[in-house]
Amino acid sequence: MRLLPSPSAVRDRVCRHPVVAGLVIGVLLLVGVVAWVLDRNARARGHRREAEAALAVYEFERARDELRAYLDVYSDDAEAQFWLAQACRRARVEEFAQARTQLDAAARWGWPKSAVTRERALLAFQSQEGGARSEPPTRLLADPTAERALVMEALARGCIRAARLDDAQAWLDRWVAAEPNDWYARLWRGALLHYMDQPFKAVADYEYVLQVKPDRAEARRGLGLTLVECGFDYPRALRLLEDYDHGHPNDPDVQVGVARCRQVLGEPAARDLLQEVVATHPDHPDALLALALDAADRRDYADALNWLRRLEPWSTAPPDEESLERLLRLEPTASSGSTPTRLMTVYHLTGNAFRQAGRDGDAESFERRLRQLESDVDELRAAQSEHARNPGDVAVWRRLADLYPRVGMRIDGQYWQFRVQQATRRGPKQ
Amino acid sequence: MKRRQLPSWIALVLVPIVLIAACRKTEPTLDDRAPQIDTPPADANPGPPIFTDVTANCGIAFTYRNGEEADQLTILESLGGGVALIDYDQDGLLDIFVTGGGYFAGVDGKEIRGHPNRLYKNLGGWKFKDVTAEVGLPTEGTFYSHGVAVGDYDNDGWPDLLVTGYGRLALYRNDHGRFTDVTESVGLRDQRPLHWSTGAAWADLDGDGRADLFICHYVDWSFANHPPCPGGIGPRHVDVCSPTRFRPLAQQLFLSNANGTFRDATEAAGIKPGKGLGVVIVDVDHDGRPDIYVANDAYDNHLYLNRGGGHFEEVGLSRGVALSEQGVSAGSMGVDAADYDGSGHFSLFVTNFQQEPHDLYQNDGRGQFRHASRRAGITALGLNFVGFGTGFIDYDRDGAEDLFISNGHAYRYPSPPATLAQKAVLLHNPARQPGGLSEVRFQNVSEQAGEYFRSVHRGRGVAFGDLDNDGRVDMVVSHCNEPVAILRNVDTTPNHWLGVRLVGQPYRDAVGAELTLEVGGRKLTRAIKGGGGYLSANDSRVMFGLGSAPRADRLTVRWPSGRVQTWDGSALGADRYVHLREGEPGVAHHDR
Numbered sequence A: 001m002r003l004l005p006s007p008s009a010v011r012d013r014v015c016r017h018p019v020v021a022g023l024v025i026g027v028l029l030l031v032g033v034v035a036w037v038l039d040r041n042a043r044a045r046g047h048r049r050e051a052e053a054a055l056a057v058y059e060f061e062r063a064r065d066e067l068r069a070y071l072d073v074y075s076d077d078a079e080a081q082f083w084l085a086q087a088c089r090r091a092r093v094e095e096f097a098q099a100r101t102q103l104d105a106a107a108r109w110g111w112p113k114s115a116v117t118r119e120r121a122l123l124a125f126q127s128q129e130g131g132a133r134s135e136p137p138t139r140l141l142a143d144p145t146a147e148r149a150l151v152m153e154a155l156a157r158g159c160i161r162a163a164r165l166d167d168a169q170a171w172l173d174r175w176v177a178a179e180p181n182d183w184y185a186r187l188w189r190g191a192l193l194h195y196m197d198q199p200f201k202a203v204a205d206y207e208y209v210l211q212v213k214p215d216r217a218e219a220r221r222g223l224g225l226t227l228v229e230c231g232f233d234y235p236r237a238l239r240l241l242e243d244y245d246h247g248h249p250n251d252p253d254v255q256v257g258v259a260r261c262r263q264v265l266g267e268p269a270a271r272d273l274l275q276e277v278v279a280t281h282p283d284h285p286d287a288l289l290a291l292a293l294d295a296a297d298r299r300d301y302a303d304a305l306n307w308l309r310r311l312e313p314w315s316t317a318p319p320d321e322e323s324l325e326r327l328l329r330l331e332p333t334a335s336s337g338s339t340p341t342r343l344m345t346v347y348h349l350t351g352n353a354f355r356q357a358g359r360d361g362d363a364e365s366f367e368r369r370l371r372q373l374e375s376d377v378d379e380l381r382a383a384q385s386e387h388a389r390n391p392g393d394v395a396v397w398r399r400l401a402d403l404y405p406r407v408g409m410r411i412d413g414q415y416w417q418f419r420v421q422q423a424t425r426r427g428p429k430q
Numbered sequence B: 001m002k003r004r005q006l007p008s009w010i011a012l013v014l015v016p017i018v019l020i021a022a023c024r025k026t027e028p029t030l031d032d033r034a035p036q037i038d039t040p041p042a043d044a045n046p047g048p049p050i051f052t053d054v055t056a057n058c059g060i061a062f063t064y065r066n067g068e069e070a071d072q073l074t075i076l077e078s079l080g081g082g083v084a085l086i087d088y089d090q091d092g093l094l095d096i097f098v099t100g101g102g103y104f105a106g107v108d109g110k111e112i113r114g115h116p117n118r119l120y121k122n123l124g125g126w127k128f129k130d131v132t133a134e135v136g137l138p139t140e141g142t143f144y145s146h147g148v149a150v151g152d153y154d155n156d157g158w159p160d161l162l163v164t165g166y167g168r169l170a171l172y173r174n175d176h177g178r179f180t181d182v183t184e185s186v187g188l189r190d191q192r193p194l195h196w197s198t199g200a201a202w203a204d205l206d207g208d209g210r211a212d213l214f215i216c217h218y219v220d221w222s223f224a225n226h227p228p229c230p231g232g233i234g235p236r237h238v239d240v241c242s243p244t245r246f247r248p249l250a251q252q253l254f255l256s257n258a259n260g261t262f263r264d265a266t267e268a269a270g271i272k273p274g275k276g277l278g279v280v281i282v283d284v285d286h287d288g289r290p291d292i293y294v295a296n297d298a299y300d301n302h303l304y305l306n307r308g309g310g311h312f313e314e315v316g317l318s319r320g321v322a323l324s325e326q327g328v329s330a331g332s333m334g335v336d337a338a339d340y341d342g343s344g345h346f347s348l349f350v351t352n353f354q355q356e357p358h359d360l361y362q363n364d365g366r367g368q369f370r371h372a373s374r375r376a377g378i379t380a381l382g383l384n385f386v387g388f389g390t391g392f393i394d395y396d397r398d399g400a401e402d403l404f405i406s407n408g409h410a411y412r413y414p415s416p417p418a419t420l421a422q423k424a425v426l427l428h429n430p431a432r433q434p435g436g437l438s439e440v441r442f443q444n445v446s447e448q449a450g451e452y453f454r455s456v457h458r459g460r461g462v463a464f465g466d467l468d469n470d471g472r473v474d475m476v477v478s479h480c481n482e483p484v485a486i487l488r489n490v491d492t493t494p495n496h497w498l499g500v501r502l503v504g505q506p507y508r509d510a511v512g513a514e515l516t517l518e519v520g521g522r523k524l525t526r527a528i529k530g531g532g533g534y535l536s537a538n539d540s541r542v543m544f545g546l547g548s549a550p551r552a553d554r555l556t557v558r559w560p561s562g563r564v565q566t567w568d569g570s571a572l573g574a575d576r577y578v579h580l581r582e583g584e585p586g587v588a589h590h591d592r
Helices: A007-016 A018-056 A060-073 A079-089 A097-109 A113-126 A138-142 A148-161 A163-179 A183-195 A199-212 A216-231 A234-246 A252-264 A270-280 A286-297 A299-317 A321-328 A337-355 A358-388 A394-406 A410-425 B008-023
Strands: B052-053 B083-086 B095-098 B102-105 B111-114 B117-125 B125-129 B146-151 B159-165 B168-176 B178-181 B199-205 B210-216 B252-255 B262-264 B276-282 B291-296 B300-307 B311-314 B335-338 B347-350 B357-361 B369-371 B387-393 B404-405 B425-428 B458-467 B475-478 B483-488 B496-503 B514-519 B520-525 B542-547 B556-559 B564-568 B576-581 B588-590
Touching: A007 A018, A018 A060, A018 A079, A018 B199, A018 B576, A060 A079, A079 A097, A079 A113, A079 A148, A097 B262, A138 A148, A138 A183, A148 A163, A148 A183, A148 A321, A148 B083, A163 A183, A183 A199, A199 A216, A216 A234, A216 A252, A234 A252, A252 A270, A252 A286, A270 A286, A270 B514, A286 A299, A299 A337, A299 B168, A337 A358, A358 A394, A394 A410, A394 B146, A410 B496, B083 B146, B083 B458, B095 B475, B159 B210, B178 B300, B199 B291, B210 B276, B210 B291, B276 B335, B291 B335, B387 B475, B404 B458, B425 B475, B496 B514, B496 B556, B514 B542, B520 B542
Parallel strands: B146 B199, B199 B276, B387 B458, B496 B576
Antiparallel strands: B052 B483, B083 B095, B095 B117, B102 B111, B117 B125, B146 B159, B159 B168, B159 B199, B168 B178, B199 B210, B210 B252, B252 B262, B276 B291, B291 B300, B300 B311, B335 B347, B347 B357, B357 B369, B387 B404, B404 B425, B458 B475, B475 B483, B496 B542, B514 B520, B514 B556, B556 B564, B576 B588
8 A cells, every 4th residue: 555645646636736836845945943842942942941951060171062052043042142242251161252252242132231241341351351460350359249159269260371370379268168068169178289289278278079970080189199198098099090190191280199009909900000190291200209209119210310300300399380380280190299208209219229229428418408408498487477577677588598498499589589580679677 | 252042942842852862850960969988887796805894893093294284284194104014022023113193282373293103013813013112112293203224223123113203213222112201312313403204214334244224305385485386276365385395304324333323424425415215225236235215395306325334325316217208307206226127136115196107117237227218108197196105015925026006196176187085006016937138018997996096195105015914914003083994905816925034143134135936937036125105114024925836946045245145945935924034054944
C-alpha cells in the first residue's frame, strides 16, 4: 500500500489546482518560520536561565557564553548586557575591554545609571586602568544599593593585579568576615594565601571550599598543593593532585606536587615525572630542587650538584608577571618559601653534597655563604623592625637598600635605593 | 561569527529529536563527580595491641602541671616535664621518678613556684608505691621543674638524681636508697641571675673515670622579658611566644673533681650558647671518646666532637647535623642516637616543631651525616606534629631499632588544623637483611599499637625501660596537665632477647661503651648513652632483640676506658639479663 502519492501525481494535482497548492506551500512556510522563531526564542530564554544559574555558582565563563548566546537574540536586554559585563570582568580570564563594551550597551538600553556607574568604578579598579597606585573605590562599600561582596571581590582582585598583596588580603579577610559562608570568598583567600607562602592558612580555606563545593577543581588543586607544602597529609595530597591531573593534564606545579608526594611516600615513579616536568619547564625551581634531593638520596652527589647549580639562579628570581596572572586565574603557583629560605636550602644542600663527595674546600665555601646569609637575614630583620619604629628614617632605608640584595631580594633593594635617591634629592623627611 | 541557521522544516523535525536527546542524562565529567578521595579507610581490626595502658591500676596517679591556669601564656609552660626509670634501691626492678612542674603565685601571679616531684617504688606485678618522703626527697615543690638525669656521679653503685628546671637545679645523692640534696656542696649551684636548665646527661667526658655533667639551658625568658606574642585563635589573640623571641643561654659543662665536686668547664671546653632542650652523649665517630649532640629549639643543633682532655669541637654544620634539610634551624626538642640501619654507626634523630620534618641524620661511618628523614619514611608521617619525647627501642625484639615519638603542641592556641593534643607515633623498623648499608623505611604502626596511640595527648618526656624484666621494653610518658601514662609492652612476637647491664671500672655507669652482638649472621651495635630523649632518663641496661635466633654468637664490649672484652654467646644465654663487669670474664645472670 502506498502512503504517499507519487511525484508525478503531486505534479498533476499542483498543475490542476495552482492556487490551492500555492496556499498550502505558503502555510507550510509560515508554520516553519513561526516554529523557527519560537524555537530560537525558547532557546535564548534557556540560555538566560543557564546564565543565571552559572552566575549563582560563580561560573563566569559559562555565564558569559550563555549570555552571549542569549544576547544574539535579545540584544536589547539591558539587564543581560549588564550581567555579561560583570561576567567578563569576573571571569578567571578577565575580558575588561569586552566588559566596557557591554556596560556601554547596558547603559544604552536603559539599565539604571547608578548601577552602571558603580560597575564602571569596579571595572576601573579591578583592571587597574588608573595605574598601580589608583585608590580603591571604597565609597561603594557605604552604598546601600551595592552588593558588598561584589565590591570586595573587585577590590581584592584589583589589589592583586597591582601586586598590593597585603591590601588584597585585607579585602579578602573583610569579605570572608562579612560572608563567612561564601565559599567563593574562601577560594580567593585560599589562593592568595597559597601564593603568599602561607599554605598553613590556605589549607583551611581550601578545605572549606571542598566541603561545600566538592566539584571545584581549583580547590582540589590548591588543597593538594598546600597540603604538600604544609606536609599535613601526603597520601591525601597525592589523591587530590592525581585526580586534578586527570582532568587538567600538564600543569607543571601539579606534576611536581605529585612527584614530591611520591618521593615522600617512597614511590619510585617520582624521578621520571620530575624529569618530564624539567624537559618542558627547564627552570621550574621546585622540580629542580626535588631532583637534587632525589639524586642525594641515591648518593649520586655529582647529579645533585648539577641540579643545585641549575637551581641557584632561580632561587633569587622574583615572581614573574605570569605568576600573578595565574593567581588571578585561581591557579597560584606552588610556593617554595621566601627567597632567603630558598637560597639557604640551596647553599645547605650544596655544602652537604660537596662534603659527601669529599670536596671539603668547596663545602666550606658554601657553608660560609650560608652563615653570611643567616647573618644578613638577621640584620635585615633588625632593620625591618627599626623601619617599623621609624618609617621616615632614611638611614634605615639605606640599610634596607643594602641588605635586601644581600639576601637575594634585588627588586626590594632597588625599591629602597630609589626611595633613598628620591629623599636625597628632596632632603630627608623627618 | 554569525551562525548558520537550519531550514525551518528541518528544525520542525529536529527540535523534538533534540529535545528528546537533551532530556537524556549526560555522563558526568570528571569535575562533576563527587570526589572519592577523602573517604577514610574502613576501620580494620587493629589486632592485639603492642602496648597497653596500665596506669589506672598501678598506684600512680600523677600529673605534671605547667601552671597554665594562671593564663600567663609564658614560654615556661610549653616545655613540660620528664620521667626517669631508676632502680634507686637496687632491688632489680626499675622505679619511676617524675618531675612535677610548677605554677604562678603572688599578687600579680608572677612568682614562679614548683610542684613536687615524685618517686614511685616498683613493687612488682605492675604495682607502685609513692616513696618520695621515705627516701628523703622533698615532698613539696622546691622549684619549677622540667627534666631529670640519672647517673652514679660518685661511683658508689647507687644511681643519683639530677632534676632541672627554672631558677635552679638539684642533685640528689643516693646513699643506699636515701637521697640528700648535694647541689650546693658539689658546686652545682648556679650563681648566674637567670637559670633555666632543661635536658641533662652524664658521661665521663674527660676520661678520668668519673662522671661529668652536660646541662642544656633554654632561653632568657623571665617576667621582666615577657612580650605579648600574637596568637591565632586565643581569646586575647596572644599566645605563648616562640623561642625566636628570646636569646639563647649558655649551656654548661661540669667536669668532676677527685673530691666529688664539680668545676664549670663550659668555656674551656668550647661549649657554645644555645636554646638547648635535648641532649644525647654517644661516640659518633668511633674514636673511643663520647661526643655530645644538643637539640636546640629554633637554633642550630650542636655536635661537639670530643677531642680529649675535656676539649670539644663544635662541628654540627660541617657534619650535616645542625640544620634541617631546608637549611634552616628547626625547633628541635627530643633527640636520640642509634644504629637503626645496621651499619654499625650511630645515627641521630631529632624531633621538631610542626611543619618541620623530624630529622633523621644517617651516619655514614666517617662521622659525616646525611638527611634520611624522607627516605626512611619519617617525613611521610606528615608535618602536623610537634614532637617532644623520643627514643629508639626494639619493641618486638627483632634486632632492629624501632622509634617512638610523643607529640603535643607547644602553643596554647594552635591554629587549625594543628591541635593542642596530638597522637603519639610508633614506627616499626623492618628487620634488615645482613650485609651492607640498609635503606630502612620505617612503618607507622601507631594505629595497631594500642588504645593510647589512638587517642590524643599533650605528650612531653618519655622514658623507656623494662619495668617487669620480661625482655619487653615498656615506657612511661609524661604529659602537660594530663596524668602520666604507664605503657606495658605486651607484644606477642615470639622473639628472643638478651639484656645487658655493664658495670665499668672505675667509671661504673660506662656511658660511651659500645656493644656489638653477633647473632644469626647479623651484627647489632648498641651503646650506653648519656641522656637521650627529652628531659628524661631511660633504663641504663641495653636490650638486644635476637629475633628467632635462640641465642647470640658473641658479644664484644668496647669500654669507655678503651678496653675491649668479648663474651661467648653460650655463656650469655638468652631471654635474660646479664651483668658484665669491666675486666672480669664472668657473666652474672639475672634471670627474671
